[in-house]
Amino acid sequence: xxxxxTGTTAVTGAVGAAHTRxxxxxxxxxxxxxxxxxxxxxxxxxxLVLSTIARGRIRAVESAPVLxxxxxxxxxxxxxxxRVDGNYTGPLGAPDPVVQVxxxxxVPYAGWPVALVVAETPEQAREAAETLVxxxxxxxxxxxxxxxxxxxxxxENSPQSPAETEKGDLAAELxxxxxxxxxxxxxxxxxxxxxxxxxxxxxxxxxRLEVVDSNQGSRFVAEELAxxxxxxxxxVRVRSExxxxxxxxxxxxxxxxxxxxxxxxxxxxxxxxxxxxxxxxVVGYRSPTAQRIRLGADADGRLRAFDHQGESVTxxxxxxxxxxxxxGRVMYDAAAHHTVNRVVRLDVPTPSWMRAPGEAPGSFAxxxxxxxxxxxxxxxxxxxxxxxxxxxGPVSGLPFSSRKLLACFQEGxxxxxxxDRDPRPGRRRxxxxxxxxxxxxxxxxxxAAPSTASVTAEADGDFIVRIAAADIGTGARTALTLIAAxxxxxxxxxxxxxxxxxxxxxxxxxxxxMGTRSWAWAVTAAARELREQLxxxxxxxxQGITVRSDTTAxxxxxxxxxxxxxxAQFAEVAVDVTxxxxxxxxxxxxxxxxxxxxxxxxxxxxxxxMTWGLSMALHEEAVRDRASGAPVGADLAGYHxxxxxxVPPIEADWVxxxxxxxxxxxxxxxxxxxxxxxxxxxxxxxHATGVxxxxxxxxxxxxxxxxxxxxxxx
Amino acid sequence: MxxxxxxxxxxxxxxxxxxxxxxxxxxxxxxxxEQLDLTGTKKGCDQGQCGACTVLLDGRRAVSCxxxxxxxxxxxxxxxxxxxxxxxxxxxxxxxxxxxxYQCGYxxxxxxxxxxxxxxxxxxxxxxxxxxxxxxxxxxxxLTADEIRERMSGNLCRCGAYVSIxxxxxxxxxxxxxxxxxxxxxGPGDAGAPADGEAAA
Numbered sequence: 001x002x003x004x005x006t007g008t009t010a011v012t013g014a015v016g017a018a019h020t021r022x023x024x025x026x027x028x029x030x031x032x033x034x035x036x037x038x039x040x041x042x043x044x045x046x047x048l049v050l051s052t053i054a055r056g057r058i059r060a061v062e063s064a065p066v067l068x069x070x071x072x073x074x075x076x077x078x079x080x081x082x083r084v085d086g087n088y089t090g091p092l093g094a095p096d097p098v099v100q101v102x103x104x105x106x107v108p109y110a111g112w113p114v115a116l117v118v119a120e121t122p123e124q125a126r127e128a129a130e131t132l133v134x135x136x137x138x139x140x141x142x143x144x145x146x147x148x149x150x151x152x153x154x155x156e157n158s159p160q161s162p163a164e165t166e167k168g169d170l171a172a173e174l175x176x177x178x179x180x181x182x183x184x185x186x187x188x189x190x191x192x193x194x195x196x197x198x199x200x201x202x203x204x205x206x207x208r209l210e211v212v213d214s215n216q217g218s219r220f221v222a223e224e225l226a227x228x229x230x231x232x233x234x235x236v237r238v239r240s241e242x243x244x245x246x247x248x249x250x251x252x253x254x255x256x257x258x259x260x261x262x263x264x265x266x267x268x269x270x271x272x273x274x275x276x277x278x279x280x281x282v283v284g285y286r287s288p289t290a291q292r293i294r295l296g297a298d299a300d301g302r303l304r305a306f307d308h309q310g311e312s313v314t315x316x317x318x319x320x321x322x323x324x325x326x327x328g329r330v331m332y333d334a335a336a337h338h339t340v341n342r343v344v345r346l347d348v349p350t351p352s353w354m355r356a357p358g359e360a361p362g363s364f365a366x367x368x369x370x371x372x373x374x375x376x377x378x379x380x381x382x383x384x385x386x387x388x389x390x391x392x393g394p395v396s397g398l399p400f401s402s403r404k405l406l407a408c409f410q411e412g413x414x415x416x417x418x419x420d421r422d423p424r425p426g427r428r429r430x431x432x433x434x435x436x437x438x439x440x441x442x443x444x445x446x447x448a449a450p451s452t453a454s455v456t457a458e459a460d461g462d463f464i465v466r467i468a469a470a471d472i473g474t475g476a477r478t479a480l481t482l483i484a485a486x487x488x489x490x491x492x493x494x495x496x497x498x499x500x501x502x503x504x505x506x507x508x509x510x511x512x513x514m515g516t517r518s519w520a521w522a523v524t525a526a527a528r529e530l531r532e533q534l535x536x537x538x539x540x541x542x543q544g545i546t547v548r549s550d551t552t553a554x555x556x557x558x559x560x561x562x563x564x565x566x567x568a569q570f571a572e573v574a575v576d577v578t579x580x581x582x583x584x585x586x587x588x589x590x591x592x593x594x595x596x597x598x599x600x601x602x603x604x605x606x607x608x609x610m611t612w613g614l615s616m617a618l619h620e621e622a623v624r625d626r627a628s629g630a631p632v633g634a635d636l637a638g639y640h641x642x643x644x645x646x647v648p649p650i651e652a653d654w655v656x657x658x659x660x661x662x663x664x665x666x667x668x669x670x671x672x673x674x675x676x677x678x679x680x681x682x683x684x685x686x687h688a689t690g691v692x693x694x695x696x697x698x699x700x701x702x703x704x705x706x707x708x709x710x711x712x713x714x
Numbered sequence: 715m716x717x718x719x720x721x722x723x724x725x726x727x728x729x730x731x732x733x734x735x736x737x738x739x740x741x742x743x744x745x746x747x748e749q750l751d752l753t754g755t756k757k758g759c760d761q762g763q764c765g766a767c768t769v770l771l772d773g774r775r776a777v778s779c780x781x782x783x784x785x786x787x788x789x790x791x792x793x794x795x796x797x798x799x800x801x802x803x804x805x806x807x808x809x810x811x812x813x814x815x816y817q818c819g820y821x822x823x824x825x826x827x828x829x830x831x832x833x834x835x836x837x838x839x840x841x842x843x844x845x846x847x848x849x850x851x852x853x854x855x856x857l858t859a860d861e862i863r864e865r866m867s868g869n870l871c872r873c874g875a876y877v878s879i880x881x882x883x884x885x886x887x888x889x890x891x892x893x894x895x896x897x898x899x900x901g902p903g904d905a906g907a908p909a910d911g912e913a914a915a
Contacts, residue, residue: 033753607878
């Protein structure tokens with residue numbers, strides 16, 4: 001046991017050293033059990049039925065023939081389902097109406113839940129669900145999104161995130177600018193598609209509702225279920241030991257609610273697993289965006305006018321705003337500065353948070369526009385950004401806690417070999433391939449949210465840490481172990497980390513790049529206090545000594561600053577303008593993103609984000625059929641995400657940038673890897689071909705239609 | 715009389731025989747997961763598109779979601795649970811663990827089963843779509859990063875762990891004696907970098 005007294009940062013060196021994942025052995029041997037894989041006696045299986053119309057009313061759910069099928073136990077629908085109460089505001093706002101399943105006969109979009117068939121086996125449930133006839137009164141629908149939709153509107157401002165910001169005289173500054181870029185960009189509908197489909201088992205056990213789930217925050221899901229079903233929060237327990245990816249899609253979703261309803265009706269355990277196809281309509285997605293950017297600059301590249309107008313889609317049942325115009329509020333200043341996020345309501349599912357919401361599509365447009373401005377000014381794109389580094393937040397006026405954007409560009413340029421680049425497009429060739437390189441800036445907010453943790457000193461000398469954290473592949477379980485070890489001044493082997501159980505108390509979800517930072521804060525606070533107690537001497541009783549922490553007050557006391565992680569993305573592409581093929585040859589990302597807890601898993605997370613950037617640039621696109629209102633080819637063949645053969649060598653690294661106000665120095669790294677990635681690739685495609693691609697993905701047909709410009713001919 | 719809709723089948727899995735009644739609609743994947751509690755084999759799409767359910771059937775890789783359990787009778791089935799030698803990890807598993815060849819871990823069993831077969835297929839001289847010289851006399855192509863990427867492309871990883879998965883497969887293949895030396899111009903648009911520890915910048 002340590003006898004160190006208090007106060008100083010305890011360092012045993014676990015944080016900052018590469019550590020393989022604690023659950024790695026379980027993952028490579030198949031022993032790790034995910035939500036749909038834990039056996040329960042008397043388990044029944046629920047199969048969801050979705051609407052086949054995009055707007056109207058359910059006239060009839062013809063249950064009787066299905067109830068007569070072998071093994072079928074129940075058909076739940078709006079006529080017989082338990083009532084839920086969605087009239088509350090949780091940490092993520094009012095619940096998405098899609099989780100208030102079977103409460104009325106209205107169908108607001110294609111893929112709306114209309115029934116759940118429960119049977120003894122999955123095969124019986126599936127066949128019955130596919131046999132179930134649902135009759136509708138269909139109404140005309142509209143699902144087509146495009147820039148300048150007549151029904152678009154500017155949402156109401158909220159204090160935390162205004163829909164619109166404005167300063168200066170935009171028209172005057174644009175008129176006074178020597179160089180102006182005015183361009184429209186679009187990004188398509190994109191879907192999360194974690195490899196593990198959403199799954200939940202619910203059962204009543206001794207008066208408590210127990211849910212084994214795949215989610216990004218067990219405490220959050222437990223509280224939401226308690227709200228929906230009007231239960232005492234203490235009577236709901238949700239666990240999610242292993243989660244097969246989330247990316248924003250695994251909050252409260254219909255599967256947990258459906259399993260709970262069915263378990264309540266049948267009084268036996270019920271598991272509901274979504275199919276890949278169902279995931280296209282009930283777990284959220286990234287809205288398509290249409291963005292207009294106007295940049296006005298002096299001849300030397302200094303910005304005078306900045307205008308970013310984003311448009312996105314939402315459903316008729318909930319307002320969700322894809323905040324694509326927010327990035328410029330942090331990145332670039334100008335005498336006239338305007339940003340706005342507009343939205344239009346269509347008969348489509350409600351979009352949701354998807355990895356780097358706002359910044360992912362927003363950075364594609366903004367960082368492409370900066371590249372266009374650099375071209376027009378005859379400036380190197382990095383020099384242009386250096387010339388426009390703001391001293392304070394362009395909209396807030398607040399100081400930056402740290403802003404090492406240029407350090408990222410410098411280190412990245414050195415390692416990528418940027419200095420050797422001929423800035424003229426269409427100059428490099430390798431056989432049938434035109435080669436080009438591009439760069440883009442990245443940024444993501446560094447925030448923290450209140451969490452609680454407990455740390456127990458066991459009589460055997462080990463420590464048990466309990467926190468309702470989620471490890472959705474981020475490596476949080478391992479990172480928190482290293483953090484606890486350092487705070488307790490012991491080796492990581494002495495820590496027993498317990499996560500993903502709502503009984504451990506309130507905690508931030510894995511989201512907003514805030515999970516590990518928020519949890520680490522709470523773990524550190526409890527561990528340090530425990531170390532101080534132990535330092536006073538005295539034995540450890542058989543039940544151990546437990547210290548609990550709550551970071552609410554500490555986080556509320558943080559000074560108002562612009563707090564962000566920054567990064568620089570680099571890409572090299574090869575473009576064959578006769579086949580339309582674009583291949584990314586290499587990517588490099590350098591990030592200033594706070595103290596890196598576990599270099600091994602952090603590198604994986606950055607590279608994973610950059611792989612998303614590549615996937616977004618070249619592949620991902622969900623196409624909505626205007627006639628049916630549903631996505632075309634709603635599967636992983638129709639919706640291609642980057643596969644092995646698409647992904648070249650990608651390197652990620654970082655510059656030293658500990659957050660001075662965080663007990664561990666963390667900023668958060670979950671999302672910044674995707675930001676700017678697609679822009680770097682699009683800019684490289686321009687450099688290869690001389691053609692700007694302002695619509696994602698950069699499909700072969702778009703490359704073919706655009707041609708290679710004069711430079712690429714022959 | 716209606717034909718029967720279920721039968722008793724005997725499946726040979728990881729060297730052990732299991733006799734179980736199966737609904738004729740049951741896929742091999744569901745039989746493994748729901749009836750035999752072998753949940754290491756994952757269901758990602760149930761449509762043969764993601765590779766998470768990859769197992770070895772008579773040593774060749776197959777997506778178990780597109781295989782009916784009744785059709786797997788008499789075949790030698792290897793799942794992720796049968797890859798390690800007791801407590802000793804297979805070199806492919808060890809390389810995934812050491813090089814962080816995963817994040818959420820859900821695609822991992824399928825990636826590992828695929829990698830086992832890739833190494834075998836390559837060693838047996840099977841060409842791939844990126845093999846430059848497919849003449850039999852050309853011999854076994856070098857197992858470049860491009861060869862690994864091409865051959866592993868049936869296994870999606872949404873976390874984006876491909877870079878370290880390729881390194882892990884290369885390391886394990888190298889340990890098994892496969893030639894992993896780089897060769898130039900092997901793949902579309904790629905300069906043909908070495909596989910293990912290859913540099914981007």
